[in-house]
Amino acid sequence: MVRPELLPKHDVMGAWTRALEAGSIAAALALVAINAARFAGEPRLLAWWLPLAVVAGVLAADFASGIVHWTADTWGRESLPVLGVRFLRPFRIHHVNPDDLCERDFIDCNGDVALLVCPLLLGSWLVPLESELLGATSVFTAVFGAATLPTNQVHQWAHLPQPPRFVAWLQRRGVLLSTAAHQRHHTAPFTASYCITTGWCNRALDRLGFFRAAERTISRVTGMVPRDDERDYVVRRAR
Ligand SMILES: [Zn+2]
Ligand SMILES: [Zn+2]
Numbered sequence: 001m002v003r004p005e006l007l008p009k010h011d012v013m014g015a016w017t018r019a020l021e022a023g024s025i026a027a028a029l030a031l032v033a034i035n036a037a038r039f040a041g042e043p044r045l046l047a048w049w050l051p052l053a054v055v056a057g058v059l060a061a062d063f064a065s066g067i068v069h070w071t072a073d074t075w076g077r078e079s080l081p082v083l084g085v086r087f088l089r090p091f092r093i094h095h096v097n098p099d100d101l102c103e104r105d106f107i108d109c110n111g112d113v114a115l116l117v118c119p120l121l122l123g124s125w126l127v128p129l130e131s132e133l134l135g136a137t138s139v140f141t142a143v144f145g146a147a148t149l150p151t152n153q154v155h156q157w158a159h160l161p162q163p164p165r166f167v168a169w170l171q172r173r174g175v176l177l178s179t180a181a182h183q184r185h186h187t188a189p190f191t192a193s194y195c196i197t198t199g200w201c202n203r204a205l206d207r208l209g210f211f212r213a214a215e216r217t218i219s220r221v222t223g224m225v226p227r228d229d230e231r232d233y234v235v236r237r238a239r
Contacts, residue, residue: 013108021111028114028149031121035142042129045139053136057143059200064144065151066195066202070211073194074226075218086112098186101159109152120145147197155196158182174200 013021039045072091078084094101101109124142129135157163158177171178177199184193184202193202194211205211215226 018107018111021115022107024111024114024118025107028118028121028145031118031125032142032146032149035121035124035138035146038125038129039139039142042135044132045129045135047132047135049132049136050139053139054143057140058147058198060140060144061147061151062195062197062199062201063205064148065197066205066211069194069196070214073190074211074215075224077229095186095190098159101156104156106153109156110150113151114149117145117148120148151197154198155182158196 069091072088073095076084076088078089078092080088120141124138124145127134127138127141129138154177157167157171158179159182160179162168163171167176170176175198177196181193181199181202182196184206185196191211192206193199195201195205218224219226
């Protein structure tokens with residue numbers, strides 16, 4: 001067991017990055033509210049397909065979280081410009097030192113995802129609600145963005161020994177990713193249950209061997225080796 005003080009920790013953000021992240025969270029929340037108000041004022045959206053569009057949006061958000069997480073875990077090196085530090089490093093530190101995620105504050109935890117979902121929520125707002133197809137597209141995109149927004153928060157809650165009571169209640173009912181479900185990702189060989197928005201897709205994707213099949217295909221086409229830089233993280237194996 002490695003002494004806690006020797007484990008890598010998250011990077012502390014500069015003032016400008018923090019301002020950008022806080023602004024992104026405020027903008028994303030405002031866009032969620034604007035989309036919700038627009039949908040509430042459009043009675044034509046109360047159609048048979050509405051629950052399907054909502055569930056599909058949440059499933060798509062969870063699936064996308066798995067794809068992003070798996071990509072960050074599996075390919076590339078921390079030495080890559082920009083992406084290495086901003087995208088790969090947080091995931092890899094998180095494997096070596098999972099408790100570090102619990103120490104990231106609200107803005108640090110949620111800012112990056114908020115920045116990414118703003119274009120999605122803006123796109124949903126700009127889609128006119130003239131036809132059923134456009135309405136369903138707008139609802140799907142808005143739910144996709146709104147469900148994606150708290151992804152890292154849901155992930156942090158899955159690591160907290162005592163999450164807020166309403167969160168623990170939702171975790172027990174399988175609505176949100178639970179600690180037990182997420183532990184499958186943090187158990188050797190660390191290659192399962194990548195989805196962290198709700199965790200709804202994990203069981204199906206693991207049973208299908210979806211990510212292993214994707215790795216075999218990418219390796220065959222590009223020659224790249226999955227988790228090629230894992231030797232840099234020998235400490236991960238020691239835990
Ligand atoms: Zn991971
Ligand atoms: Zn985790």
